[in-house]
Amino acid sequence: MNENDAEIIEEATDEAVEKGLERLTSERISEVINQVLHKETGARFKAYVDTCMRCGLCSDACSYFLSNDRDPRFSPAAKVKQTIWEMLDKKGKVSKDFLRRAVHIAHLECNVCRRCSMYCPFGIDMAYMMLLVRRICHKLEITPQYIQDTVNSHSVTMNQMWVKEDEWIDTLQWQEEDGREEFEDLRIPLDKQGADIMYSVIAPEPKFQAGLIYQAAVIMHAAGMNWTMPSRPGWDNSNMAMFTGDNEISGRIARTFFETAAKLNVKRIVMGECGHAFRSTYDVGNRQLAWTMAPIEVVHAIEFYHELLTAGRITIKEKFSKKVTLHDPCNVSRGRGLHDMARKIVAMTCSDFVEMTPNREHNLCCGAGGGVINCGPPYKKERMRNNRAKAEQLAATGAEVLIAPCHNCHSGLEDIIHHYNLNMEVKFLGDVLFETMEKKIYRPGE
Amino acid sequence: MNAFIGFIMGPMVWISAMIFIFGLLIKFIFIIKEVREKEQYLLSYMTVRHSLRSICAWLIPFYPRSTRLRPVYYGVSYLFHILLFVLPVFLFSHIVLMDQSLNLSWPALHDGAADILTLAVILALVFFSLRRRLEPDVRFLTSVKDHLLILMVLLPFVTGFLAYHQVFLYEWMVIAHVLSGEFLLIIIPFSRFSHMITAPLTRAYTGSEFGHVRHAKDW
Numbered sequence: 001m002n003e004n005d006a007e008i009i010e011e012a013t014d015e016a017v018e019k020g021l022e023r024l025t026s027e028r029i030s031e032v033i034n035q036v037l038h039k040e041t042g043a044r045f046k047a048y049v050d051t052c053m054r055c056g057l058c059s060d061a062c063s064y065f066l067s068n069d070r071d072p073r074f075s076p077a078a079k080v081k082q083t084i085w086e087m088l089d090k091k092g093k094v095s096k097d098f099l100r101r102a103v104h105i106a107h108l109e110c111n112v113c114r115r116c117s118m119y120c121p122f123g124i125d126m127a128y129m130m131l132l133v134r135r136i137c138h139k140l141e142i143t144p145q146y147i148q149d150t151v152n153s154h155s156v157t158m159n160q161m162w163v164k165e166d167e168w169i170d171t172l173q174w175q176e177e178d179g180r181e182e183f184e185d186l187r188i189p190l191d192k193q194g195a196d197i198m199y200s201v202i203a204p205e206p207k208f209q210a211g212l213i214y215q216a217a218v219i220m221h222a223a224g225m226n227w228t229m230p231s232r233p234g235w236d237n238s239n240m241a242m243f244t245g246d247n248e249i250s251g252r253i254a255r256t257f258f259e260t261a262a263k264l265n266v267k268r269i270v271m272g273e274c275g276h277a278f279r280s281t282y283d284v285g286n287r288q289l290a291w292t293m294a295p296i297e298v299v300h301a302i303e304f305y306h307e308l309l310t311a312g313r314i315t316i317k318e319k320f321s322k323k324v325t326l327h328d329p330c331n332v333s334r335g336r337g338l339h340d341m342a343r344k345i346v347a348m349t350c351s352d353f354v355e356m357t358p359n360r361e362h363n364l365c366c367g368a369g370g371g372v373i374n375c376g377p378p379y380k381k382e383r384m385r386n387n388r389a390k391a392e393q394l395a396a397t398g399a400e401v402l403i404a405p406c407h408n409c410h411s412g413l414e415d416i417i418h419h420y421n422l423n424m425e426v427k428f429l430g431d432v433l434f435e436t437m438e439k440k441i442y443r444p445g446e
Numbered sequence: 447m448n449a450f451i452g453f454i455m456g457p458m459v460w461i462s463a464m465i466f467i468f469g470l471l472i473k474f475i476f477i478i479k480e481v482r483e484k485e486q487y488l489l490s491y492m493t494v495r496h497s498l499r500s501i502c503a504w505l506i507p508f509y510p511r512s513t514r515l516r517p518v519y520y521g522v523s524y525l526f527h528i529l530l531f532v533l534p535v536f537l538f539s540h541i542v543l544m545d546q547s548l549n550l551s552w553p554a555l556h557d558g559a560a561d562i563l564t565l566a567v568i569l570a571l572v573f574f575s576l577r578r579r580l581e582p583d584v585r586f587l588t589s590v591k592d593h594l595l596i597l598m599v600l601l602p603f604v605t606g607f608l609a610y611h612q613v614f615l616y617e618w619m620v621i622a623h624v625l626s627g628e629f630l631l632i633i634i635p636f637s638r639f640s641h642m643i644t645a646p647l648t649r650a651y652t653g654s655e656f657g658h659v660r661h662a663k664d665w
């Protein structure tokens with residue numbers, strides 16, 4: 001009837017998914033699906049299913065749809081059709097081939113960026129629907145291997161990358177030592193009770209990008225902040241469990257995080273430039289713990305830099321002169337409305353700025369977030385194909401430097417730039433600030 | 447036969463109107479009740495201000511970016527929805543019937559205008575149906591049910607149009623018109639047409655999450 005109705009046979013690429021599927025019985029499959037779709041949801045889910053008029057207005061929202069020549073299978077509503085509608089129709093009695101495809105759709109063809117809920121006239125949240133599918137996959141133990149490994153790490157170490165406690169402390173001390181070359185009395189204060197700020201990062205920073213901690217320390221020191229970093233688990237603000245539907249571990253991560261801050265008795269938590277970590281602590285993790293909003297104020301780096309610059313705690317020596325453009329990470333623009341602040345920082349630190357369009361809440365996602373990049377190398381080629389729209393958007397700016405205030409975005413955008421030969425350099429806002437700031441210590445009244 | 451006609455022209459009109467109104471009302475109450483029982487927390491994120499902000503933004507034609515990306519469909523749909531309510535309520539012959547039975551009346555649309563607008567609704571529905579065949583992404587989402595839903599709306603308008611023009615089988619057309627109109631009213635609360643009340647709710651919730659929690663716009 002319809003050429004697109006031809007069933008897609010999903011290749012067996014992922015060992016964890018395959019092993020998980022082997023273990024499943026058809027009773028288990030329908031039991032889990034019905035449990036999640038009927039017991040763990042409510043009127044909102046029903047309204048989303050019953051209200052969708054199959055009008056296709058959401059299609060244009062999705063960068064996967066745009067990157068694949070408007071292939072109907074990538075329309076947000078189509079992803080729900082291929083997963084949830086069918087699960088509901090068949091009352092959970094779906095085949096293993098169906099599940100293999102469902103894992104793929106939910107984990108690799110949607111990065112839960114929530115752009116589509118701004119394009120659907122009813123505001124239907126397809127990201128929520130895809131996260132439900134991931135929840136089902138989690139309960140069926142068929143989550144892709146690489147991202148499951150990060151959740152396992154969270155579960156054991158309370159950080160995403162198996163960073164051991166001594167490694168963590170060593171890294172901080174090593175960065176402190178390096179920082180002393182810039183400022184002789186610079187400290188990275190560990191476990192300082194009652195500090196104004198707890199600074200928190202994601203695990204990839206100590207693992208691969210320790211220089212970012214060094215930069216943050218220099219900025220904190222120069223701005224004269226009363227800050228601290230925790231030495232114990234709870235320092236990592238990332239939360240991959242949030243993206244695999246492992247709500248229980250997601251809650252444990254958020255609890256450890258907020259308890260660490262509470263024990264240190266800090267006034268607020270400032271976090272590095274990470275989008276999903278912000279989503280976890282500002283929007284999702286707190287809900288898992290039955291807090292309406294975060295129990296301790298969580299401040300994203302964009303907000304924090306903006307505050308330092310407008311308060312004059314950091315001054316700019318010389319503006320960055322290369323042509324820059326800005327990528328709005330969805331978790332802090334669509335997720336927190338920080339896009340205008342980010343632009344103000346760019347205006348204060350850079351002299352040549354060009355917008356990429358569409359922007360702000362309407363930005364196209366980097367295609368790496370929402371756990372997609374964390375599904376690992378087996379899926380990289382596919383990810384690059386699914387990021388074509390972003391690559392075209394980047395190329396159209398003609399900028400030399402791409403500022404992306406989000407870790408995941410960074411990795412994703414770097415992959416895009418290499419794959420599509422875009423010849424751009426990716427920077428954090430912190431990198432730009434660090435390069436352009438006056439390296440002197442702030443003293444009130446000066 | 448006459449008893450049957452008397453029934454569908456008389457009591458059945460009221461019965462279907464009641465099913466329509468109370469069906470939607472009860473649906474609304476059940477939704478709120480279920481949210482309170484199972485997902486109470488959703489309400490803590492809802493604010494009147496952000497709900498209205500989002501609903502209003504989406505009522506302004508071509509204000510949301512999404513509606514500008516598909517202007518033809520959105521424009522047709524916007525007009526269609528307005529006419530869907532305006533036509534039956536302000537049709538001269540409907541008002542006459544209201545006047546006879548309840549002694550209530552209000553200004554009516556000019557018959558000629560109503561005729562053209564009815565044709566517009568019919569064309570809009572034909573357009574929806576064609577679009578469901580022609581636009582690949584919509585086609586992928588469409589099932590037989592979607593065409594049936596369009597047909598449900600189409601019937602009262604087509605039969606009304608034909609009855610007005612008395613082209614053929616006038617009496618049968620009137621009966622078909624009344625029946626299909628009643629049928630449409632009855633199924634609204636139990637089909638996807640209940641989006642009439644869920645639309646403001648889902649929009650209000652998303653608008654609140656975007657506005658209140660995430661400090662961002664959702665249009």
Ligand code: HEM
Nearest residue numbers: 053055121122520523524527574596599634639641642645
């Ligand atoms: C005040 C209440 C209503 C609101 C706010 C509303 C809103 C919407 C919206 C937002 C859409 C989605 C796509 C679009 O923008 O066109 C839609 C589609 C549709 N609505 Fe409504 N609606 C309402 C009442 C109704 C009623 C009472 C009916 C029919 C009895 C109806 C029939 C339809 C149909 C047939 C479509 C789909 C058109 C297609 O096939 O693409 N609507 N409506």
Ligand code: SF4
Nearest residue numbers: 062110111113114116
């Ligand atoms: S959440 Fe984002 S990636 Fe997922 S379907 Fe919607 S627009 Fe596409």
Ligand code: SF4
Nearest residue numbers: 052053055056058120
């Ligand atoms: S825009 Fe909304 S109603 Fe239309 S198909 Fe997409 S999710 Fe369904």
Ligand code: SF4
Nearest residue numbers: 275330366369408409
């Ligand atoms: S990595 Fe960045 S753009 Fe991508 S989903 Fe996350 S915040 Fe959005």
